[in-house]
Amino acid sequence: MNTLNTAQSPGVNETLDRLNAPGTIIQQSAAASLGSADFLRLMTAQLANQDPLEPQSNDQMLAQLAQFSSLESNIESNAQLEDIAAKLDALIVAQNAAAQAATEAAAAATAAAQAENNAAPNPPGGTQTIV
Numbered sequence: 271m272n273t274l275n276t277a278q279s280p281g282v283n284e285t286l287d288r289l290n291a292p293g294t295i296i297q298q299s300a301a302a303s304l305g306s307a308d309f310l311r312l313m314t315a316q317l318a319n320q321d322p323l324e325p326q327s328n329d330q331m332l333a334q335l336a337q338f339s340s341l342e343s344n345i346e347s348n349a350q351l352e353d354i355a356a357k358l359d360a361l362i363v364a365q366n367a368a369a370q371a372a373t374e375a376a377a378a379a380t381a382a383a384q385a386e387n388n389a390a391p392n393p394p395g396g397t398q399t400i401v
Contacts, residue, residue, distance in 0.1 A: 285364050309338050 313334070320326055 282364075282368070306338075306342065 313331075317326070
């Protein structure tokens with residue numbers, strides 16, 4: 271398993287802190303901008319304007335409350351999933367950049383080691399192999 275040395279990459283902690291910061295929920299439509307207070311106003315208006323001879327049944331009222339609760343939780347879940355997806359995308363980009371930097375550092379180290387081996391003199395009295 272590869273581990274990242276934060277001493278060699280000082281911006282990693284700042285990047286992770288930025289990525290893990292809580293996101294904001296972006297409302298995408300007028301229906302999504304309605305909140306629970308708006309729902310209560312609509313329900314109160316519906317109850318005030320219903321036909322007194324045929325009032326809404328409790329079953330219908332509970333069904334509307336359940337639908338509203340389900341819709342509200344779906345909207346919140348979708349917003350959170352979009353936030354998670356954006357953070358994962360940013361994390362993938364950061365990991366790719368770190369992997370690229372590590373690859374370049376390894377290539378530079380290999381080139382330096384090869385240059386050092388090529389520059390080293392032959393040991394005295396040793397045999398030299400010519401290829």
